[in-house]
Amino acid sequence: MAEVTGTATQDDVFQLRSEIATAQQAAQRAKIDVNRLAGEIDRRASEQARESERRAAALTERLDALAATLARLAARVDDVGARLDALARQLRAAAPRAPAPARPAPPTAAPAAPVPAPVARPAPAAPAPVPPVPAPRTPAPAAPATVDPTTGRPAAAPAPAGAPAGPTPRVPGAPPPAPIAVVPSPPLRPTTGALKPQDIYQAAYIDFSKGSYSLAIAGFREFLRRFPEHELAGSGQYWIGESYLSLARGYTNTDQADKAEEALAQAVLEFKKVLANHPRSDKVPTALYKEALALIDLKQPQQAQARLRYLIENFPQAEETPLARERLASLTSG
Known part of the structure; x- marks a missing residue:
């Protein structure tokens, strides 16, 4: 009995030792796997870090390139602005000069x-x-x-008393x-009446393109006052409304709500005049659409919807008509 017990105990010990060895081997393999995974993780992390750095460098280069492009564009804008200023001055200076030498x-x-x-x-x-x-x-x-005979001068003196023809040769004096x-x-x-309509219109449009909206309004009003029946009269009236709309946006951006509202209301009036005074102008559809936008900003959706419907019904082929449909749909659904 004792021999059996001793043998069993010895087998158990061998089994335990075998299991321990197996466990140690498994632990060793696990450690190797862990080290391998850790190395893989480190490798991937370093690769990702390098990739991130590479992308960051590429983004930095792109940002630098964009900054350089913006700087060039800003320089070109300044150059164009300077040229427009010079052109406006030339137009205003040359227009009065032209009639002066001719007349x-x-x-x-x-x-x-x-x-x-x-x-x-x-x-x-x-x-x-x-x-x-x-x-x-x-x-x-x-x-x-x-x-x-002695002196010719005394002889000439009596001649005028007898006949007035004598002094005629001396008239050069x-x-x-x-x-x-x-x-x-x-x-x-000389008068400034010889200014061409295109000169006044172009000078006003240059002021508008430079953002000098008050000057543009004055220029277009002068154009309409002088040439109310000109083919560009409708366009001039439209740009007056557009100038007031741009002024309103500027006031809104600078937190001048009262001035913005006044400019919007004036823009609505000016856009209305395009249809009222120049119904055949090609600017009528655009003026109707811009009038509706101004009415929306003035929180008058009903009037805006009416103008949009008028535009859609009367100018179905206009470029602004699809935009008017979208805007009308958003107003009615909201």
């Missing part, structure tokens, strides 16, 4: 001929005798006839005053 020329030629004739006749009657006669005045009775009398008149005649 004074004819008046100077016409008056110059008649004016010297009257001035010349009276002038020599008194002054002509005075300069040459200081010597002859003492021997006035007979000396002029005797002194003729008289014409100078005639031009002096005529010259002041031409500067009074």
